[in-house]
Amino acid sequence: MNILVFVKRVPDTESRIRIQHETRTIAEDGLNFVISPYDEYAVEEALKLAEAHGGEVTILSMGPEKTGETIRKALSMGADKGVHVVDPALHGSDALVTSAVLAKALGTVEWDLVLLGVESTDARMSVLPAMLAERLGAPQLTLASSVEVDGTTVRVKRLTEAGYDTVEGSTPAVVGVVEKINEPRYPSFKGIMAAKKKPVTTLTLAELGLSADAAGTAGSWSAVVDFTPAPPRQAGTVVKDEGDGGAKIAEFLAGRKFI
Amino acid sequence: MAEILVLVEHTDGDVKKVTTELLTLARRLGEPSAVFFGPGFDAARDRLAEYGAAKVYVAEGGDYADYVVAPRSELMAKLVADAAPAAVLIASTPEGKEVAARLAVRAGSGIITDAVDVDADLVAQQSAFGGAVVVRSKVTRGVPVITVRPNSTAPEAAAGAAERVDVTVELSDGARSAKVVDRTAAERTGRPELSEASIVVSGGRGVGSAENFAIIEELADALGAAVGASRAATDAGWYPHQFQVGQTGKTVSPQLYIASGISGAIQHRAGMQTSKTIVVVNKDPDAPIFELADYGVVGDLNTVVPQLTTEIRKRKG
Numbered sequence: 060m061n062i063l064v065f066v067k068r069v070p071d072t073e074s075r076i077r078i079q080h081e082t083r084t085i086a087e088d089g090l091n092f093v094i095s096p097y098d099e100y101a102v103e104e105a106l107k108l109a110e111a112h113g114g115e116v117t118i119l120s121m122g123p124e125k126t127g128e129t130i131r132k133a134l135s136m137g138a139d140k141g142v143h144v145v146d147p148a149l150h151g152s153d154a155l156v157t158s159a160v161l162a163k164a165l166g167t168v169e170w171d172l173v174l175l176g177v178e179s180t181d182a183r184m185s186v187l188p189a190m191l192a193e194r195l196g197a198p199q200l201t202l203a204s205s206v207e208v209d210g211t212t213v214r215v216k217r218l219t220e221a222g223y224d225t226v227e228g229s230t231p232a233v234v235g236v237v238e239k240i241n242e243p244r245y246p247s248f249k250g251i252m253a254a255k256k257k258p259v260t261t262l263t264l265a266e267l268g269l270s271a272d273a274a275g276t277a278g279s280w281s282a283v284v285d286f287t288p289a290p291p292r293q294a295g296t297v298v299k300d301e302g303d304g305g306a307k308i309a310e311f312l313a314g315r316k317f318i
Numbered sequence: 319m320a321e322i323l324v325l326v327e328h329t330d331g332d333v334k335k336v337t338t339e340l341l342t343l344a345r346r347l348g349e350p351s352a353v354f355f356g357p358g359f360d361a362a363r364d365r366l367a368e369y370g371a372a373k374v375y376v377a378e379g380g381d382y383a384d385y386v387v388a389p390r391s392e393l394m395a396k397l398v399a400d401a402a403p404a405a406v407l408i409a410s411t412p413e414g415k416e417v418a419a420r421l422a423v424r425a426g427s428g429i430i431t432d433a434v435d436v437d438a439d440l441v442a443q444q445s446a447f448g449g450a451v452v453v454r455s456k457v458t459r460g461v462p463v464i465t466v467r468p469n470s471t472a473p474e475a476a477a478g479a480a481e482r483v484d485v486t487v488e489l490s491d492g493a494r495s496a497k498v499v500d501r502t503a504a505e506r507t508g509r510p511e512l513s514e515a516s517i518v519v520s521g522g523r524g525v526g527s528a529e530n531f532a533i534i535e536e537l538a539d540a541l542g543a544a545v546g547a548s549r550a551a552t553d554a555g556w557y558p559h560q561f562q563v564g565q566t567g568k569t570v571s572p573q574l575y576i577a578s579g580i581s582g583a584i585q586h587r588a589g590m591q592t593s594k595t596i597v598v599v600n601k602d603p604d605a606p607i608f609e610l611a612d613y614g615v616v617g618d619l620n621t622v623v624p625q626l627t628t629e630i631r632k633r634k635g
Contacts, residue, residue, distance in 0.1 A: 096566060155422060155429065177412075185412065186419035186431060189387060193420040196492035199386050202412055214499075217386065218412070218560075220511060222504035226386055228496040238566050239559055280428030280459040284441055289452050295596075297608050300617025305625025308576075308597055309633065311613040315595055317517070317541070317574050318633050 060114030060208070060230075062105045063173040064138065065161060065187075066098040068122050068129035094129050097176025099136075101236050103243040104206055105174050106137050112208055115139045117168065121149060121160055127259065134254035135246035141259035142168065148264055151276030158190035160274065163267040165195065171230040172213065177202060177237050188235030198228025201235030320348030320404035323397060324371070325390075325417065327409050328354070331361025336409040336514055338473035340466055341369035343436060345476060348404050351375060352480070353397065355382040355390055359482065367480035369473060375485045386496035387413065391420035393487040398425045398461050405440055410465040411513070418465045427460030434470040434571070434592070449591030468514045469571050504560075507545075512561060515544035517574045518593070520563055521556075522548035522586070524579020524600060524619055528556040533623050534578060540630040546570065546590075548580045564589035578619040582607025599623060 071091040094102070105116045116138040118130050123145065130141040144164050152160070165173060178185035192199035200206075203215035204223065213232045216223045246254070264274055272278055298307060312318050322344040327334040337352075344350035352371040354362060356378035366374055375397055381389045394417070398406065408418045410432050422429035433442035440462050444453045457463070512518065519541065521534035531551075538545045547557035549564050563570055565588040575593035580586055582598075582605055590596075591610065598607050598614040599622045608614045615622055 153428075154419070158423065185415045186422075186429065189416035189419035190423050192496075193388070193391070193423040196490070196495075198495035199388065199416070199420075200496055201386070201416065216502075217498075219501075220411070222502045224386075224498045225500035225502070226496050227499050232496075280422075281430055281455050281457045284454040284456050286454075287452050289445070289450055292610060293612075295612040295614060297598075297603075297611060297614035297616065299603075300615050300622055302621075303625075304599070304615035304617040304622035305627070306629050308599070308613060308615060308622070308626045309629035311597070312574075312630070313633060315574075317595075318630050 060109065060112050060171045061169050062109055062114055062116045063119050063165065063168065063170045064098070064101050064105045064116060064133065065119045065173060065175045066102065066129060066133055067095040068092050068120065068126045069095045092125065092129065094132055095176055097178060097236070097238060099176070099243040100238060100240050101174040101176045102133050102136055102138060103241045104234075104236050105172070106244070107241065108172070108206065108208060114171070117142060119161065119164060119173075120144070121152075121157060121164075123150070130259055131254050132246070134257045134259075135251040136244055137250060138257075140257055142262065143259055144262045144264075144267070146264040146271075146274070148271035148274045151279065152274055153279035153281060154186045154190060155280055156274050156278050158187055158194055160264070160267065160269065161191055162194040163269060164262060167262065167267070172208075172232055172234055174234045174236060177235050188233055192233040195231075195233065198232040200226055200228050200232050203234055203236050204240055206234055206236070206240075321401055322348040322350050323375075323394070323401070323403045323406040324350050324352050325394070325406070325408045325414065326352050326354045326362065326366065327411065327414070328358060328362055331358025333362050333365040334409075334514065335473065336468040338365070338369045339468065339471040340407045340409060341366070341371055342474045343466065343471045344407055345370045347436060347438060347440065350478065351401070351403070353377070353394060363480055363482075367478050368475050370476045370478035371480045372478045373481050373483055375483050377485050377487075379486075381489060381494065384498050385494050386498065387416045387420060388493040388496070389489050391417050391424060392489055392493050393485065394421045395424040396487045397485065398427070403461060405436070405462045405464060407436070408463070408465045410467045415465050418463050422460075422463045425460055425463070427463050428457030429463045429465075430455050430457060431465045432569075433464050433466050436464055436466070440464075445592050449587075467569075467571060469516065469573070509538060510542070510544045512544045512546055512563070513568050513570055515570070516572050517541050517543035517576075518546045518563070518570050518572045518590070519543045519576045519578075520546035520548065520580060520590070521551055521578050522580030523550040523554075525551060525556060526579075530620070531557055533620070533627070537576065537623055537627045537630075540627045540634070541574075543574075548586045577607055578623055580607055581605045582610065
C-alpha cells in the first residue's frame with residue numbers, strides 16, 4: 060500500500076508569537092518550528108497501517124527550504140521518503156491554493172491513501188482534507204477517530220455531534236485524522252540517523268504544471284484587509300477566599316444578570 | 319435585494335440556535351434564503367420564518383444524509399450558480415466547515431472560516447492568535463463562502479415568508495464515494511453542546527480526579543451550562559476528550575466562562591479567550607488565567623465551587 064501523509068511546518072504553540080504589524084506576518088527568529096501536532100497523529104497512523112498491511116509511507120509537504128527539516132523529522136519517525144514542494148511563489152498561499160498544489164503533487168506519485176491532520180495549529184481552518192477530497196474526486200473519510208483497511212475498503216469512525224458514524228470508501232481515499240487517535244512514536248536515535256539518508260524529491264510549481272500567479276498571496280482568493288491588536292480586556296477584580304469566595308462570585312454573577 | 323444563503327443546522331427539523339444567529343446576521347447583509355436538507359421541513363418552517371428566512375430551498379432525499387458532505391456541497395454549488403447570491407453563510411462546526419470547503423472549491427469561490435462578524439461590505443472579522451489579534455478579511459473571487467462561529471451574533475426575531483422552494487441536483491459519481499454505513503450515538507449528557515452553549519463551566523488540573531469533576535458538573539447544572547475540561551484534565555483521563563477546550567480541542571466563546579483549577583497556559587486560553595465574561599477560581603494567585611478574569615477568587619475550588627453552586631440554587635429559588 061502506498062500511503063502519503065501531508066504535514067505542515069508550524070510555529071510551536073508553546074513559543075511566544077510576536078506579530079510584525081507592518082508586514083502582517085509573524086517574526087520567525089527565535090521561533091521553534093515543529094510538525095503541526097495533528098499531522099503527527101497522521102504520520103503515526105500511516106506508519107501503523109504500513110506495518111499492518113505492508114507498504115511505503117511518503118511524507119509530503121509544501122513550504123520554504125526549512126520545511127525540509129520538518130520532513131526529516133517525520134522520516135525519523137520511520138517514514139520511507141519525502142516529497143517537498145518548494146517555490147518562493149507559494150509564500151502566503153491560502154487553503155484553496157494549498158489543496159490545488161497538493162492535488163497536483165499527488166498526481167506525480169502512486170497512492171492508495173493520503174492522510175492529514177484535521178487542521179493545522181496555526182491557521183486552524185480545518186478545510187484542507189475536504190478540499191483535497193473534492194479536487195481529487197476521492198472518498199472523504201475525515202474527522203476519523205479510527206481507521207481500518209480491508210483490501211481496497213477503508214472504514215473510519217467519523218466523529219459527529221451525536222457520537223460517531225461508521226463511514227466506508229474505496230482506495231484511493233483521503234483520510235483526515237483527529238487528535239488522540241493514537242500515540243505518536245518518538246523518533247529513535249537510529250531513526251534520526253537513518254532519516255538523513257532517505258530520499259526527498261523536491262518539486263517546483265513549474266514542475267507541477269502550475270503558474271506562479273495561481274499560487275501564493277497573488278493566487279489566493281481572500282485577502283486580509285487589516286490586522287489590529289484586540290482591545291485589551293479591562294482588568295477584573297481578584298479577591299482572596301475568606302470562606303465566602305463562592306458567595307462573592309454569585310453576587311458578581313447576579314450583578315451581571317447571569318442569575 | 320441581495321440574496322444571502324444560510325445553511326440550516328437542525329436535528330429532525332429542530333432548528334439549532336446557531337441558525338437563528340446566522341439568519342439574524344444574514345438580514346443585515348441582504349435577504350436570507352435558508353437551505354434545508356430534509357426531511358423535517360414542516361417542523362422547521364415556523365422557526366425559520368420567525369428569524370426572517372424569506373425563502374427556504376428544501377432538498378430532501380436519502381443521499382444527503384447517507385453520504386459524507388459532498389452531496390450537500392454539490393447542491394449548494396448549484397444554488398450558487400443558479401441564484402447568484404451575494405454570500406453563503408455556514409455555521410463553523412467541523413462538518414459545516416467541510417461543506418463550506420467543498421462548496422468553495424466547486425463554486426470557484428474564496429472562503430473565510432470562523433468569522434465572528436460580517437459587515438455590509440462582506441468584510442469578515444476573525445479572531446487570531448488566541449484572541450490577541452483582530453483580523454478583517456474579504457473574499458476576492460467568486461461568491462464569498464463564510465463560516466460563522468456560534469455565539470457571535472445575538473439572534474433577533476423578524477418575520478419572514480419562509481416560502482418553500484424544492485431543489486434537486488444531479489450528483490457526481492464522487493459524491494457517493496464515502497458512505498455512512500452505521501450511526502452510533504454517544505451517551506447523551508442532557509447538557510447543552512459545548513461549542514454552542516451560552517455558559518461553560520470548566521475544570522482543570524486543580525480538580526484532582528475524575529470523581530471530583532462531579533462538583534464541576536453540579537455547578538454547570540445549576541447554571542444550565544455545558545461542561546468543559548482543560549487538556550491536563552483530559553490527558554489524565556478525568557473527563558472525556560470531546561469536552562476539551564483549548565488549542566487542540568474546542569474553541570468556545572460563551573457569554574460566561576467559569577474556569578476552576580485551570581492555570582491558563584496558552585494551550586487552554588486559545589480555546590476560550592474571547593468569552594464575554596470570565597470567572598476564575600484557582601488556589602495559585604500567580605496563575606496566568608487571572609489576567610483574563612473579570613472576577614477571580616484565589617482559593618480552594620473544593621470549597622469555593624460547591625459554595626457557589628449552593629448560592630446559585632438559593633437565588634434561583
